[in-house]
Amino acid sequence: MPHLIPNPVAFAAGLALSLVILLEAFEAIILPRRVTRKIRVTRFFYRSTWAIWKFVAARFADRKLREALLGGYGPISLLLLIAIWAFGLVLGFAFMQYGAGSGLNVHEGSANFALDFYLSATTFFTLGIGDVVPRTHFSRILLVAESGLGYGFLAVIVGYLPFIYSSFSRREVNITLLDARAGTPPTAGELLRRHSYPQGADALRDLLKEWELWSAELMESHLSYPVLAYFRSQHDNQSWIASLTAILDTCALVKTSIEGPCERQAELTFAIARHAVVDLAQIFGTKPKGPAEDRLTSADLRRIRTTLAAKGMKMLDSEAADRQLTELRCMYEPYIYGLAEYLNQALPPWIPQKKGKDNWQTTAWALQSGLTDEKNVRTIVDEEHF
Numbered sequence: 001m002p003h004l005i006p007n008p009v010a011f012a013a014g015l016a017l018s019l020v021i022l023l024e025a026f027e028a029i030i031l032p033r034r035v036t037r038k039i040r041v042t043r044f045f046y047r048s049t050w051a052i053w054k055f056v057a058a059r060f061a062d063r064k065l066r067e068a069l070l071g072g073y074g075p076i077s078l079l080l081l082i083a084i085w086a087f088g089l090v091l092g093f094a095f096m097q098y099g100a101g102s103g104l105n106v107h108e109g110s111a112n113f114a115l116d117f118y119l120s121a122t123t124f125f126t127l128g129i130g131d132v133v134p135r136t137h138f139s140r141i142l143l144v145a146e147s148g149l150g151y152g153f154l155a156v157i158v159g160y161l162p163f164i165y166s167s168f169s170r171r172e173v174n175i176t177l178l179d180a181r182a183g184t185p186p187t188a189g190e191l192l193r194r195h196s197y198p199q200g201a202d203a204l205r206d207l208l209k210e211w212e213l214w215s216a217e218l219m220e221s222h223l224s225y226p227v228l229a230y231f232r233s234q235h236d237n238q239s240w241i242a243s244l245t246a247i248l249d250t251c252a253l254v255k256t257s258i259e260g261p262c263e264r265q266a267e268l269t270f271a272i273a274r275h276a277v278v279d280l281a282q283i284f285g286t287k288p289k290g291p292a293e294d295r296l297t298s299a300d301l302r303r304i305r306t307t308l309a310a311k312g313m314k315m316l317d318s319e320a321a322d323r324q325l326t327e328l329r330c331m332y333e334p335y336i337y338g339l340a341e342y343l344n345q346a347l348p349p350w351i352p353q354k355k356g357k358d359n360w361q362t363t364a365w366a367l368q369s370g371l372t373d374e375k376n377v378r379t380i381v382d383e384e385h386f
Helices: 008-030 041-058 063-071 073-099 113-124 137-177 188-193 200-224 226-230 240-257 263-284 298-310 319-342
Strands: 104-106 132-134
Touching: 008 041, 008 073, 008 137, 041 063, 041 073, 041 226, 063 073, 073 113, 073 137, 073 226, 113 132, 113 137, 132 137, 137 200, 137 226, 137 240, 188 240, 188 298, 200 226, 200 240, 200 263, 226 263, 240 263, 240 319, 263 319
Parallel strands: none
Antiparallel strands: 104 132
């Protein structure tokens, strides 16, 4: 074997690098479950680059520019990671060719590591230029192995990217639909108020059922492909974290203070949504921590009860209900706050802080027919507010 591998150290380094990259790519793309291994190149890549990206984004005072920069991280990091994998595999096979003695036939000059890298790159990306060819049998074996690996790698990537964007699109559909049902940003108080009409309880139950399924899909997709968590919504005032928080808040209120047909569905939705939050916190290593300010003050809770009572939705008002609500909040708020802080997302309040418009009611263009102020436009949404 010594005559096959004149430089075993370089060959071993290239083989180790290639195997590590293949393992990382397999775990990130093909393996349909979360990876609990602590030491991972992919994990280090995202934690380090995201920290730098957030630091740079924080230097911009303009909110829209800052959000646009943060919104670009998910797609850019995904492409950059794929490029790093490809470069690592090309470099690994170049080291193996070099360790095998650079058995190449060249038209000019002599074989060296630069030519090994060039041959590896043209082989991996299946260019087939042919100006540098292997001379020894072992080099030919390495070349064939890399060619097949490169073809398979590119094929997997071609199928991986559409799946990622399909998962992102499915996640965003329910978030967009929540705009007219819970306001912008979505809040539990507004969601309950807009479902306080006759037969509204049935509609609310169906909505919570949809979000039970949405939470399960979120947990499945984001645990297997954590990069999806960095993909931000189309609108700056919407996010998957804010929507999930609003649903958890709503379920907590229904479970503790509102008796009726939604109570059982609220329990089921709360269970899977809380499960998703805790598991995602473990994936990103975000320790649970309480928000700097209480998201639900006693005054806000009284406003919710008063407003809903005026709309015909009776809420329990007792120390037992308040205590149970506090216990439920402690089950998810610290975890989702840690996630929101890590991903630089804002958690919604329990009730709207001020009267505003939903995203569907706004436009970037002046209105026609002599109406230049959107305040003059009558909408089909109940204008009552907290």
